[in-house]
Amino acid sequence: MTDKMRVLILAPGCDGTDVGESWSCCQWVRGLAEHCDITLLTLQRPGRTPMAQQLPNVEVVSWNDIYWGGRLERFSSMLKPGYFRFYRNARRWIRTALKQGRTFDVMHQLGPLALRYPSPAVGFKVPLIIGPLAGSLETPPAFQADCGKAPWYTRLRNLDQLRLKFDPWLRNTYRSADVVIGVAPYVKELLKGIPLARFEVAAETGVHDVAPTARRLEDRGPELRLLYVGRVIRTKGLRDLVQAMSLLADVPNLTLDAVGMGEDLAACRELAVKLNLEHRVRFHGRLPRADVETMYAQADVFVFPSFREPSGNVVFEALSHGLPVITTDRGGPGYVVDDESGIRVAADNPAQLAQDLASAIRRLAADAEMRDRLAKGAAQRARQLALWSNKINGMVDLYRNVIQQPGTAVKNVMTNSGSALHIAVPHAALASTSVTGGWPILPSRRCLNIRSGDFQS
Numbered sequence: 001m002t003d004k005m006r007v008l009i010l011a012p013g014c015d016g017t018d019v020g021e022s023w024s025c026c027q028w029v030r031g032l033a034e035h036c037d038i039t040l041l042t043l044q045r046p047g048r049t050p051m052a053q054q055l056p057n058v059e060v061v062s063w064n065d066i067y068w069g070g071r072l073e074r075f076s077s078m079l080k081p082g083y084f085r086f087y088r089n090a091r092r093w094i095r096t097a098l099k100q101g102r103t104f105d106v107m108h109q110l111g112p113l114a115l116r117y118p119s120p121a122v123g124f125k126v127p128l129i130i131g132p133l134a135g136s137l138e139t140p141p142a143f144q145a146d147c148g149k150a151p152w153y154t155r156l157r158n159l160d161q162l163r164l165k166f167d168p169w170l171r172n173t174y175r176s177a178d179v180v181i182g183v184a185p186y187v188k189e190l191l192k193g194i195p196l197a198r199f200e201v202a203a204e205t206g207v208h209d210v211a212p213t214a215r216r217l218e219d220r221g222p223e224l225r226l227l228y229v230g231r232v233i234r235t236k237g238l239r240d241l242v243q244a245m246s247l248l249a250d251v252p253n254l255t256l257d258a259v260g261m262g263e264d265l266a267a268c269r270e271l272a273v274k275l276n277l278e279h280r281v282r283f284h285g286r287l288p289r290a291d292v293e294t295m296y297a298q299a300d301v302f303v304f305p306s307f308r309e310p311s312g313n314v315v316f317e318a319l320s321h322g323l324p325v326i327t328t329d330r331g332g333p334g335y336v337v338d339d340e341s342g343i344r345v346a347a348d349n350p351a352q353l354a355q356d357l358a359s360a361i362r363r364l365a366a367d368a369e370m371r372d373r374l375a376k377g378a379a380q381r382a383r384q385l386a387l388w389s390n391k392i393n394g395m396v397d398l399y400r401n402v403i404q405q406p407g408t409a410v411k412n413v414m415t416n417s418g419s420a421l422h423i424a425v426p427h428a429a430l431a432s433t434s435v436t437g438g439w440p441i442l443p444s445r446r447c448l449n450i451r452s453g454d455f456q457s
Contacts, residue, residue: 004035004036004037005035005036005037005105005106005396005399005400005403006036006037006039006103006104006105006106007032007036007037007038007039007104007105007106007107007108007399008039008041008094008104008106008107008108008121008126009028009029009032009038009039009040009041009107009108009110010041010042010090010107010108010109010110010111010119010120010121011025011028011029011040011041011042011109011110011111012041012042012043012065012080012082012083012086012111012112013025013042013043013080013111013112014026014029014040014042014051014110014111015045015048015049015051015054016030016054016055017048017049017054018048020313021111021112021113021204022111023205024204024205024206024313025110025111025204026051026054026055027205027206027388028110028391028392028395029055029058029110030055030058031388031389031391031392032392032395032396033055033057033058034392035392035396036396036399037059038057038058038059039058039059039061039104040055040058040059040060040061041061041062041086041090041093041094042060042061042062042063042086043062043063043064043065043082043085043086044062044063044064044065045065046064046065050062061093063082063085063086063089065082066081066082066085080112080117083112083117086120087117087118087120088120090120090121091120091121094107094120094121094124095124098124104126105126105127105399105403106126106127106128106129106399106402106403107121107124107126107127107128107129108128108129108130108399109121109128109129109130109131109173110131111204113132113133113134113135113183113204113310113311114133114134114135114136114160114310115133115134115135115136115160115164115170115187115190115191116135116136116159116160116163116170117170118167118169118170118172118173119173119177122172122173122176122177123176127178127402127403128176128177128178128179129177129178129179129180129181129398129399129402130173130174130177130179130180130181131179131180131181131182131200131202131204132181132182132183132202132203132204132311133180133181133182133183133187134182134183134184134187134204134310134311134332135160135310136160136161136164136190136310137186137308137309137310137330137331138161138308139235139307139308140307140308140330140347140348140349142348142349142350143234143235143307143347143349143350146234146239146350147234147235161190164190164191164193164194165193171194174191174194174196175194175195175196177196177197178197178198178402179197179198179199179200179398179402180196180197180198180199180200181199181200181201181202182199182200182201183201183202183203183204183310183311183332183335184201184311184331184332184334184335184336185201185335186330186331186334186335187199187201200398201335202391202394202395203311203316203332203336203385203386203391204311205311205313205316205386206316206385206386206387206388206391207316207317207320207382207386207387207388208387208388209320210320210322210379210382210383210386210387211297211320211321211322211379212322212379222253223253223254223255223300224251224253224254224255224300224301224364224365225255225256225257225298225299225300225301226241226254226255226256226257226299226300226301226302226303226361227256227257227259227295227296227299227301227302227303227318227323228241228256228257228258228259228260228302228303228304229259229260229292229295229296229302229304229314229317229318230259230260230304230306230314231260231261231262232258232260232261232262232263232264232265232268233262233263233264234264234267235306235307235308235309236260236262236264236304236305236306236309237304237305237306237307237328237347237353238258238260238264238268238305239264239267239268239271239350240305240350240353240354240357241256241258241303241305241354241357242256242268242271242272242275242277242281243271243275243350243354244353244354244355244357244358244361245272245275245277245280245281245358246275246277247354247355247358248358248361248362248365251361251362251365254280254361254365255280255281255282256280256281256282256303257282257284257295257299258281258282258283258284259284259285259286259287259292259295260285260286261285261286265283265285268283269283296317296318296321296323297321299318299321299323300323300324300371301323301324301325301326301361301364301371302314302315302318302321302323302324302325302326302342303325303326303327303357303361304318304325304326304327304333305326305327305328305345305347305353305357306327306328306330306331306333307328307330307331307347307353308330308331309327309328309330309331309332309333310331310332311331311332312327312331312332312333312336315327315332315333315336315337316336316382316385316386318378319336319337319341319378319379319381319382319386320379320382320386321378322375322376322378322379323375323378324341324342324343324364324371324374324375324377324378325337325341325342325343325378326342326343326344326345326357326360326361326364327342327343327344327345328344328345328346328347328353329344329345329346329347330347336381336385337381338377338381340373340374340377340380340381341374341377341378341380341381342374342377342378343360343363343364343374345357345359345360
């Protein structure tokens with residue numbers, strides 16, 4: 001018997017050797033397993049390190065993923081063809097496990113991040129948490145013509161908001177959840193047509209450490225180094241940042257380093273040449289992780305003008321390095337970056353965005369004290385929202401709160417002061433919470449590789 005909470009996590013993409021969403025899911029599961037008994041339902045991608053090896057203290061139940069690499073990698077990442085298999089098998093597994101006497105205190109659908117996937121955990125009379133969720137943002141009208149050259153399948157995102165209005169399976173997922181978590185308040189706005197029991201805000205990703213800012217401020221030289229890190233696609237706004245650099249010819253010792261690859265890189269390079277910016281704008285392409293960390297350490301200001309950014313992992317990375325951030329007032333970055341950690345600008349049209357980016361850069365170039373203040377605020381914002389240790393503790397507190405006896409749950413208990421996902425409930429009160437009893441049918445930690453509806457060891 002164990003007094004730990006028994007938590008069933010559903011995360012079809014979970015892999016600590018990957019990047020992005022899969023990596024973040026693995027960090028969540030690894031951290032939560034230090035506090036809870038975790039059973040993980042996931043998909044195993046061929047050729048990857050098995051999740052049972054990556055998470056030895058977690059009961060891993062996996063099915064083989066369907067994944068298309070090469071030229072179809074982005075298409076596969078967006079469509080997630082393996083999710084249909086995951087939904088069917090996960091629902092069968094849950095039904096069978098419960099019939100055989102397994103009990104779970106909480107079910108948590110941790111992924112996918114996008115709002116377009118119904119949950120197989122609906123309807124089992126176990127508290128259900130969905131999220132963090134992100135995405136389904138629309139491109140500002142003035143940028144749509146430029147974005148029309150993106151791969152055709154990216155336009156499938158346009159169906160997301162229609163499905164949120166009319167898809168009964170998707171709507172039932174969010175309507176049935178005890179808690180829906182979004183990466184920023186805009187997610188609640190997207191779900192405004194669906195009655196939610198409770199909505200909370202927390203990012204899907206985080207950082208393990210926050211770099212000290214003192215040495216950065218002491219070692220500052222005469223050059224002001226701007227940094228962009230991210231995929232180079234039109235919606236990320238690098239092209240607008242290059243245009244902004246052309247408006248800052250009178251600002252001395254100003255340079256921009258751009259790290260990343262993507263279909264808009266050629267257009268950005270051509271624009272830099274056309275504007276005679278080769279000496280001020282350096283395109284580095286894809287770099288090893290260690291080199292990216294060096295770029296963060298050497299930069300003075302991080303600029304990420306994405307105008308359709310669901311979350312923004314690189315913004316958290318920049319904040320954790322004590323970098324003031326210039327970004328847009330939309331999506332995830334528009335929520336994460338506040339007035340104490342950076343500058344947010346509107347994204348109404350390309351000319352306005354470039355002009356406002358240039359104005360923000362000019363302000364920081366002319367005001368060293370403002371840069372210092374925002375650098376300290378950036379590190380504090382990272383500690384507040386992004387440290388994994390705080391995020392894990394907050395999620396554990398949320399689990400405890402959700403499984404309280406009916407009628408005793410505290411509403412709206414998550415705050416963003418002090419730490420991400422901080423529960424404003426005394427721990428003494430939580431200690432007396434009653435947790436549903438039960439016994440595990442599989443007491444040992446074994447990996448279950450499932451290819452049929454039933455589960456087997």
